Amino acid sequence: MTMNNQGRPTQAGNIETAELATISGDRGLDHEEALIFELGRAGMTGVDIPDAPVSDSRLGGQRRKGEVGLPGLSEPEVVRHYVRLSRMNYAIDAGLYPLGSCTMKHNPRLNEKMARLPGFADVHPLQPESTVQGALALVSELMGWLTALTGMPAVAMSPKAGAHGELCGMLAIKAALDARGEKRTRVLVPESAHGTNPATAAFAGFTVDEIPAKGDGHVDADALRAKLGPDAAAIMLTNPNTCGLFERRIIEIADAVHEAGAYFYCDGANFNAIAGRVRPGDLGIDAMHINLHKTFSTPHGGGGPGAGPVVLSERLAPFAPLPLLVHDANGFRMIEDRAGLPDRLKPFGRMCAFHGQMGMFVRALSYMLSHGADGIRQASEDAVLSANYILASLKDVMSAPFEGPCMHEALFDDTFLEGTGVTTLDFAKAMIDEGYHPMTMYFPLVVHGAMLIEPTESESKESLDRFIRVLRMMALEAKRGETARFENAPRYAPRRRLDETAAARKPILRFKPKPLAQAAE
Amino acid sequence: MRYLPLTDTDRRHMLARIGARDIDALFRDVPKAAIVGRDAFDLPDTKGELEVERILSRMAAKDVAAGAVPFFCGAGAYRHHVPAAVDHLIQRSEFLTSYTPYQPEIAQGTLQYLFEFQTQVALLTGMDVANASLYDGSTATAEAVLMAQRITRRPKAILSGGLHPHYAETVETVANLSGKVVRASVTPGRAEDIASLIDDQTACVVVQSPDVFGLIRDLKPIAEAAHARGALLIAVVTEIVSLGLIEPPGAMGADIVAAEGQSIGNGLNFGGPYVGLFATREKFLRQMPGRLAGETVDASGKRGFVLTLSTREQHIRREKATSNICTNSGLCCLAFTIHLSLLGEEGLSRLARTNHVRASALADRLSKIDGVSLVTPAFFNEFTLKLPKSAAEIVEKLADENIIAGVPASRLMPHDPAVRDHLIVAATETTTDEDCAAFADGLSEAVA
Numbered sequence: 004m005t006m007n008n009q010g011r012p013t014q015a016g017n018i019e020t021a022e023l024a025t026i027s028g029d030r031g032l033d034h035e036e037a038l039i040f041e042l043g044r045a046g047m048t049g050v051d052i053p054d055a056p057v058s059d060s061r062l063g064g065q066r067r068k069g070e071v072g073l074p075g076l077s078e079p080e081v082v083r084h085y086v087r088l089s090r091m092n093y094a095i096d097a098g099l100y101p102l103g104s105c106t107m108k109h110n111p112r113l114n115e116k117m118a119r120l121p122g123f124a125d126v127h128p129l130q131p132e133s134t135v136q137g138a139l140a141l142v143s144e145l146m147g148w149l150t151a152l153t154g155m156p157a158v159a160m161s162p163k164a165g166a167h168g169e170l171c172g173m174l175a176i177k178a179a180l181d182a183r184g185e186k187r188t189r190v191l192v193p194e195s196a197h198g199t200n201p202a203t204a205a206f207a208g209f210t211v212d213e214i215p216a217k218g219d220g221h222v223d224a225d226a227l228r229a230k231l232g233p234d235a236a237a238i239m240l241t242n243p244n245t246c247g248l249f250e251r252r253i254i255e256i257a258d259a260v261h262e263a264g265a266y267f268y269c270d271g272a273n274f275n276a277i278a279g280r281v282r283p284g285d286l287g288i289d290a291m292h293i294n295l296h297k298t299f300s301t302p303h304g305g306g307g308p309g310a311g312p313v314v315l316s317e318r319l320a321p322f323a324p325l326p327l328l329v330h331d332a333n334g335f336r337m338i339e340d341r342a343g344l345p346d347r348l349k350p351f352g353r354m355c356a357f358h359g360q361m362g363m364f365v366r367a368l369s370y371m372l373s374h375g376a377d378g379i380r381q382a383s384e385d386a387v388l389s390a391n392y393i394l395a396s397l398k399d400v401m402s403a404p405f406e407g408p409c410m411h412e413a414l415f416d417d418t419f420l421e422g423t424g425v426t427t428l429d430f431a432k433a434m435i436d437e438g439y440h441p442m443t444m445y446f447p448l449v450v451h452g453a454m455l456i457e458p459t460e461s462e463s464k465e466s467l468d469r470f471i472r473v474l475r476m477m478a479l480e481a482k483r484g485e486t487a488r489f490e491n492a493p494r495y496a497p498r499r500r501l502d503e504t505a506a507a508r509k510p511i512l513r514f515k516p517k518p519l520a521q522a523a524e
Numbered sequence: 525m526r527y528l529p530l531t532d533t534d535r536r537h538m539l540a541r542i543g544a545r546d547i548d549a550l551f552r553d554v555p556k557a558a559i560v561g562r563d564a565f566d567l568p569d570t571k572g573e574l575e576v577e578r579i580l581s582r583m584a585a586k587d588v589a590a591g592a593v594p595f596f597c598g599a600g601a602y603r604h605h606v607p608a609a610v611d612h613l614i615q616r617s618e619f620l621t622s623y624t625p626y627q628p629e630i631a632q633g634t635l636q637y638l639f640e641f642q643t644q645v646a647l648l649t650g651m652d653v654a655n656a657s658l659y660d661g662s663t664a665t666a667e668a669v670l671m672a673q674r675i676t677r678r679p680k681a682i683l684s685g686g687l688h689p690h691y692a693e694t695v696e697t698v699a700n701l702s703g704k705v706v707r708a709s710v711t712p713g714r715a716e717d718i719a720s721l722i723d724d725q726t727a728c729v730v731v732q733s734p735d736v737f738g739l740i741r742d743l744k745p746i747a748e749a750a751h752a753r754g755a756l757l758i759a760v761v762t763e764i765v766s767l768g769l770i771e772p773p774g775a776m777g778a779d780i781v782a783a784e785g786q787s788i789g790n791g792l793n794f795g796g797p798y799v800g801l802f803a804t805r806e807k808f809l810r811q812m813p814g815r816l817a818g819e820t821v822d823a824s825g826k827r828g829f830v831l832t833l834s835t836r837e838q839h840i841r842r843e844k845a846t847s848n849i850c851t852n853s854g855l856c857c858l859a860f861t862i863h864l865s866l867l868g869e870e871g872l873s874r875l876a877r878t879n880h881v882r883a884s885a886l887a888d889r890l891s892k893i894d895g896v897s898l899v900t901p902a903f904f905n906e907f908t909l910k911l912p913k914s915a916a917e918i919v920e921k922l923a924d925e926n927i928i929a930g931v932p933a934s935r936l937m938p939h940d941p942a943v944r945d946h947l948i949v950a951a952t953e954t955t956t957d958e959d960c961a962a963f964a965d966g967l968s969e970a971v972a
Contacts, residue, residue, distance in 0.1 A: 035826075039640050039865050049866035050607055052874040052953065055881040057769070062880075063740040063902030065733075065770045072647045075868035082609055085637070085862055089618035092633035096617030109527055110621050113573050119611075122584025127597040128795030129931045130588070131923040137586030138794050144583075151567055163659035163796065164851035166838070174697065202838035202848035208701040211843040249553040279565070280551065285558045296851070304614075304855030305634035306624040306815070308659070308797030324697070340938050352697030356600055356662035356690035356784075357795025365580070372576045376567035378525045384547050385530050388538055391550055395542040408542070408550040435630055440623075446839075463529035464538065491823060496629035499823035503628075506820035506832040510809070512653045513643040 033497060036087040040074055040514040047075030091497040092305070093440045099462055099470055103412040103443035103455025104197065104245060106275045106297035108386075111373065114300065114366035123365045128357035132336055138361065139335035142328055145368045149293060149312055152379070154282030157320035159313045160328070161359040165272060168292025168311030169203040169239070171324060171354055175290060175315060176237050176266045177207060178322040178351035187236035187265065193222045195246060195447040200239040200270060209236055216449045220246035220405035220414075224256055231263035241270035242286070243277065243410035245447040247390065247455065257287025266290070266319070274298045275459070276387055276411035279380030289316040295360070299367035310363035325350045326358055385460035386411040389467055393456055396471040400478040404450045411459070417452025425481045425489045427452035432500065435493035437473050525570050590792060590928065594959035596886075598906040598950025599736060599931040600661065600688050600762045601795065602787045604875075605954055610789050610862045614855055624815075624854070628830045629822075634854065635829035638817035641861045648767045648864075649759075649781040650774020651803035655814040656831075657853040658800030661784025662694040665730065665760050667802065667813045667847055668782040669699045672728035672756045674846070675811050679703035680726045684718055685710025686735025688762055689936040695730070703727065712737040712908050712933065712946055713899035719749035726753060728780075732760035733773070736936065737899070737948060738906035740770060747777025756780060763787055764801065765952075766904040768876030780804045788867075789859030799856035810836060813847030875953060879905035883951040886960050890949070893968050899946070906950040908933065911971055915947040918970045927966045 028035050059066050076084070093100070100107035118124060122137050132139070142160060149158045159175075162168035173190070180187050190204040193214045201211045212230055217223045222240065238260055243249045250256065260267045269283055269291040275298040283291050295301045296309040303309075315323055327338040327350070337358065341350060374382060387410055394403060394413035402418035417427045431441035431454070443455040458467060481489060491500065530538075535547075544550055551559065571579075590603050597603075614620065618633055625631030625638075638656040645654035658664040669681045681699050683692050685708045696705045704725075710716045718729055729750045733741035747757040759773030761783035773781045783801040790798060804812060810833065818832035838845040867875060883905040891898040895912035911918060915932035922929040930950065933943035951960070 036636070038636070038643075039861075040643060043868065046870055048868045048871035048874075049609075050871040050875070052871060052878055054874055055878045057877045057880050057884075061884055061902050062770060062904075063742065065740050065742065065902070067767070067769055067771050068775070071768070071869055071872060073644070073864065073867070073869040073872060075870055076865060078607070078609055078866060081862065081865045082613065084865070085613045085858075086616070088633040088636050089613075089616045090633065091631075091636070092618040092622045093627070093630040094618045095621040100623065102623055105623055107621075107623060111527060113576060115615060115620075117577065117580045117584075120581060120584035121589035121591060122587035124791045124793055125589040125591050125603070126587050126794045127590055127595075127603070127792045127928070128601055129599055129935055130590070130595075130597050130928050131919060133920070134588035134923055134928065135794065137583040140586065141580070141583050148567065151565055154564075163663065164849075166848045166850045167659065167663070170698075170848060177701075198837075198839040198842050198845070199848050199850050201843035202841070202845040205843040205845075206698070206848045249551070251553045251555070254555050254558065277554070279562075280560065281554055281558050282560060282564065285560070286555075302620045302855070303623045305619055305622050305631075305638075305858065306854035307657070307852040308799075308854070308856055309851040310797075325693075339935075342938065353690060353693040354663075354697065355660055355694055355796075356688065360796040361794035362797050369576055369580060372568070372571055372579060373527070373573070374525065375569035375571060376565040377562060378528070378570040380562060381525060381528060385528055385535075387550050388530070388535060388542075388547060391542045391544070392538040408544065408552065431627075432629070435627065440630065441627055460528055460530070464531075464534040466529075493629050497632050498629045498826060498828040501628045501822045501828045501830045502820045503830050503832065506818040506830050507835075510816070510832055511819040512639075512809075512816055512832075513646050514639070 034087045036084060038514050039084055042080060042084065043074035043076040045075055047077055049076055049078040049081050098438060099458065099466055100440045101442045101456045101458055102440065103457040104272055106457060106459055108300055108459040109461040110300050110302040111370065113373065114369040117369045118362050118365040123361065136334050139328060141368060142364055143330065143335060145364050148371045149314060152278055153291065153314045154284030155314035156317050157315045157323060159315065159323040161324060161354045162292065162311040162313055163355055163360055164307065164309035165292055165294045165311045166199040166203060167354060168313045169199055170206060171313045172268050172290035172292060173203055173207040174351045175319045175322040176268065178349065179319055180236060182349060187234050189234050190236055191227060191230055191238040193240060195244055195449045196239060196241055197245065197270060197272060204239060220248045221250055224252040227256060228259050231259060231265060235263055235265045237266040237268050239268045239270060241272060243273040246405055247409040247412040247414045248405060249410055253286050261287065272297060273411065276383055278383045279376055280383055289319050295363050295367040300370045301363045301366040308360060308363065310360035321348050322351050325353045382460045389458040389460065389462060392467060393458055393471060397474055400475050412455055412457035414450065415454040416450040419478060420481055423481045423484065423486060425486055427454055429489040429492060433477060433489045433492040436488065436495045593926045593928055594962045595928045596930040596949045596951060596963060597928055599936065599948050600784060601792055602763055602950060602952055603792055603954055604787050604952050606789055606791065606863060607866050609866065610859050613862055614859050619855065619858055625831060628828065632828060635817050637858050637861050639819065639829050641857045642817060644861060644864050645801045645803050648764065648772065649803045650772030651781055652806040653809055654801065654803035655812055656817050657857045658802050658814050658849060659853060660796065660798040660800045661762055661782060662691045664782035664800030664802045665691045666695045666698050668758045668780040669695050669728060669730065671780060671811050671813065672758060673703050675808060676727040676754065676756065678725050678727040681705050682718060682721050682726055682729045683707045684731040685716050686737060686739065687730055687732045687760060688736045691760065712943060713739055713901065715741055718746060722749055722753045722755055724753060726755040728756040728758050730758045730760060732762065734763060734766055734904045734906060737908040738903040739900045740902040740904060743773055743776035743778060758782060763904060763906065765876055765879060768872040769880055770904060785860045789863035790856050797853060797856055799853040799860055811846060812836065814849050815852055878953045882955050883907060886951045889960060889964050890967060893971060895971050905952055906948065909947045909949060911945045911947055913945060913971065915945055921970050922966045925966055927963055929963060
């Protein structure tokens, strides 16, 4: 008797490999998903709230006249919609995410749990200070870690992201110059800098003067010295720099800057390379923001929120923005106003409402307590080791513009693709088909067709080896003229290459219902 | 260390491949004098999850959580009920642990919700276009003022006295750099005559409604006065749920809307992270700060979304960018978008009505207390009371009885003796009848 195989587990038989269009347009686990505005129906809601009729007597004649135009959906429909959308995203939790200068490290879930403790998540920024002593203690503790790790005496906690921290630092510098009665207008920025640096300097009312990089990827210290002068307010330097190198002459640069009467702003985006090993305060830095969402693992969340506390030198500390956190006999207290401050304190203003990104502070402190000073040091070492391992394993088939060792990111240019017809963009997009998020491409601007790889400390050696093997094979194929996989990649992502030119030429930035005649077609 | 996958053997093999003697060799560009050892840091060593949880839980336990007591604080941050599905969905790895969607082929999830978010914000505010968020309401307001200065090429910004003082200070910090900020003075519960301050140097008038005291303002005459002198109206909204019940700024002639979106989808979090909403008219699109998601098609003709018009932004334009902003409030936008999708037209409308009804009932009850009067005749879910003595003292006193009675106006305006006895009180759908009764009893005793 033969077994009835109907409804039994499937067996691997002869698999047809040709693509077959599906009837639904979906493909297995890959679902197409409409916009929320194309779903739902009038009157439906996913939140049960009893109706509450209102009179107009207290609305000042301003009652809303028309509908908002929102669709109505039940909870299961909304959950399915956003779960389906989530599945169209790459994420660190799903794979190596080698975006240079972004520090895509593991985001521990303990931190998420801690940030949701009601004593942190469900407290109001303006409730009586006597009822938020725990939250203020947490901010104070985090300030202690940040000043200890950077060797700087003070830190401003309110900036909401890296660029906001840069602005905070530059405004402190402006205030310090004002206090000295000096009007200095020029800020020196290396051409390899993140775009936020020149944008911030301009935002703060300075003019930007570019400093060239030298052939070895380091900033040209002599050119920099030559540009210093009585109108130079500050330099903004990233260290380790965006080529993945530690600026060898940094102490000498700091001395020259200070001798010229200017200030030294350091972009701390790459602090993950040196935390626990080098203290920026020992390098002569006056201000540096710390991206808690990079070095201290608060999740990037698809673009934010971040947090960008700024550590300040003795010379800039008096100008830190409001609010200020103090501790006295009655416990912790926020100073939210200039009045009554001792003369030496001259806050330049306020960066934002309330006191900063508390939710990010909790996560960052949870990370720090978990790692400890020894773990933070080990993390930096592993990040640097992993980047150098990638550099050493790929430099014979790809092209590294600068001699190693590098810090926590490995920079390649497109010399190895010369004559192949394959561009940095093609190479990056082909990585998507291999299951990887591309590296940062075309940045920094100082090398041609840049590919900046930052593996972070979160990858196992097996994971790094697999990544290296894939990139080596890709580079070798390209060089052999086997370019099929690079043409029109990616093929296996939720979308093929998207038309960005069309998007910019005729911007569609919101859903608009189709006119009736068209909808009927 | 549980987060670090490399073993010592791995590290040795990797150093061998690199050709480095030890890890120090990789740090050879660092000046010797700047390298420190473990002992340079007076900080503890690695801790297990259990221990970290214990330390942080002890800290958190020292606070009085809003949900644990009768609670009436507003003034720019509001306690609403966030459906459980919101927090669950935003913690999906694919949303939580992804970066800015610079590779659109594998970031359609983020890009599509940003497009939905932009649409929702435009609909709520009654404006043509919205961006994919700024940090919060206060920084959005500051960006709006700078944008108005760029558009009009005029220096002056006039801020209503009803604008949240933290917002006003945030604006002053950046808008005074190349312009001039003027703050109008106001009597709580009344609209100031702001039109008479507008001159031909005025770039914009900034008016919050409901204002910091809770008063609903009529923006129409201000928009007309501003436009007559070639200035723009920037409308600020700190309680976005209000737009489920009251006229949106877009219907009253606002040119830019800067708002705080925390109330939808996001908790109090002691002040952050929140989500800045920013919307404007189509004609000002290219002067907008921040990221924008736009619709397009892919090579196979399927609809898809990308970040667009990035020639306004710092990573392309550098010092000529419209703003230095890079990071936005991505995950907070997602929470906003999911919560608003759950609410829908009907849910939002009911939520807004419930808020107004609760606040009205509370205002009626409290203003019956001897010596207590209501100073805001029109409000949404927040109003201001005049008390017979210092509001700060009364708030402290009630806090001792575990009632968080609201925000004393003096906390925000310490230099204005006229508001010393003013208390800003908010009620939402989370406020119960028992909460109101406890507040009324406590307040009666405290003012007696």
